[in-house]
Amino acid sequence: MNSSASPIIEGSLVKEKNSVGETGLKNIHLTISYDGTNFCGWQRQDKAAAGRPVRTVQGELEKALEKLAKEPVALIGSGRTDSGVHAYGQAANFFSPIASMEAEKYIPALNSLLPKDIRVRAARPVEQDFHSRFSAISRTYRYFLYPETTPPAHLMAYTWPLRRRPNLRVLNQMAAHLQGEIDCTTFAAAGDESPSKFRYLESAVFYPEGSQLVFEITANAFLWKMVRSIVGSLIYYESQGRDGDFFKEILEKKDRSLAGPTAPAQGLFLWNVNFVGKRRH
Numbered sequence: 212m213n214s215s216a217s218p219i220i221e222g223s224l225v226k227e228k229n230s231v232g233e234t235g236l237k238n239i240h241l242t243i244s245y246d247g248t249n250f251c252g253w254q255r256q257d258k259a260a261a262g263r264p265v266r267t268v269q270g271e272l273e274k275a276l277e278k279l280a281k282e283p284v285a286l287i288g289s290g291r292t293d294s295g296v297h298a299y300g301q302a303a304n305f306f307s308p309i310a311s312m313e314a315e316k317y318i319p320a321l322n323s324l325l326p327k328d329i330r331v332r333a334a335r336p337v338e339q340d341f342h343s344r345f346s347a348i349s350r351t352y353r354y355f356l357y358p359e360t361t362p363p364a365h366l367m368a369y370t371w372p373l374r375r376r377p378n379l380r381v382l383n384q385m386a387a388h389l390q391g392e393i394d395c396t397t398f399a400a401a402g403d404e405s406p407s408k409f410r411y412l413e414s415a416v417f418y419p420e421g422s423q424l425v426f427e428i429t430a431n432a433f434l435w436k437m438v439r440s441i442v443g444s445l446i447y448y449e450s451q452g453r454d455g456d457f458f459k460e461i462l463e464k465k466d467r468s469l470a471g472p473t474a475p476a477q478g479l480f481l482w483n484v485n486f487v488g489k490r491r492h
Contacts, residue, residue: 236306238341239314241286241321242333243272243301248368248477249328253292253301268292268329272303275324279317280308289343289484290350293436295476297369299353300332302343302484348490349413351483352438354426354474356446370423371442371478377449379424382417384455385445388462389415389428392491396465398444400436400473408434408465411491415441427482431491439474447471 245268255273256265264270269286276284289302307317317334325331340346355369358376389412396408413429426442448458448471461469 235310236308237310237314238304238337238339239307239317240302240304240335240337240341240343241272241317241331243268243303244299244330244332245297245301246328246368247292247295247297250294252294252296253288253290253298268298268301269303271326271329272321275321276305278324279320282308284308287343289347290432290481292479292481293476296479296481297477298481300483301481302347302486304337304341304343343484346486347484348488349429349431349485350433350481351427351429351485352433353480353482354428354438354442355478355480356424356426356442357422358424366423368477369480371475373424373446375450377424377446379417379419381449381454382426382445385448385453385458386415386417386426386428387455388459389441393462394465395434395437397461397467397470398437398440399434399467400440401467403435405434410434410437429483429485436473439476439479440470442478443474444471446474 247268249266250268251265253268255267255269259265269288273284273286276286284305284307286303286305292298292301307314312320314334314336318331321331355366355371357366357370357372359374361374362370362372392409392411394408395410399405399408410433411431413431415426415428417424417426419425426445428438428441444461445458448461
């Protein structure tokens with residue numbers, strides 16, 4: 212797997228006429244990357260922190276859209292990312308009030324108005340009933356770890372420095388159990404309000420990439436902080452000499468107190484949102 216591979220958000224493209232409904236507004240799908248270091252997550256927050264506005268990715272994008280459209284424009288994201296978490300392929304859509312503007316024109320127009328830590332990578336028309344969250348089939352996250360020594364300065368905000376090289380074979384023995392319909396209670400953060408802790412996991416694997424180690428996981432959806440909890444737990448269990456059978460028992464016990472430390476936010480990227488395939492639930 213190659214992080215430089217071309218992207219990633221897949222979806223069925225539709226003719227322009229199909230993206231215009233009775234309202235006359237085009238439904239536009241965006242592919243967005245961002246550096247989450249200086250954001251309080253994806254979701255717009257209407258409250259201020261210590262009297263100051265809270266900076267969010269959705270908030271910055273909606274400000275740019277409002278400047279273009281000369282009116283407020285609501286942006287629908289495929290899911291939330293937390294403070295400090297990045298994205299290479301976040302998906303979002305909005306209904307464009309600018310009838311004359313083709314979808315692809317939004318790429319340079321928005322990028323000219325956005326801060327440098329957000330980039331619109333693609334824009335396309337989609338059907339009226341397309342919804343970035345509810346139309347998504349699966350999401351893929353990648354978590355980057357730096358196994359040995361200290362990472363170079365340009366990677367410090369985008370990787371977890373382990374300062375040791377874990378056993379990749381053991382990590383993948385444990386990760387192999389993250390497949391299928393699973394009760395993920397063990398890795399649900401305190402305060403997660405999801406009515407069900409079951410998620411359908413398609414795959415989970417560790418692999419080396421250059422000087423880094425990458426954990427890639429794909430599922431229909433994720434619980435709050437679930438990926439970071441899984442990564443931190445797997446690294447901890449491996450450091451304690453545990454194996455795949457131990458991890459299987461941990462999953463089956465569905466006990467949050469058995470999880471390891473949560474991995475730091477800076478290594479996590481929302482990598483891909485997929486809209487093609489079988490919907491699990």
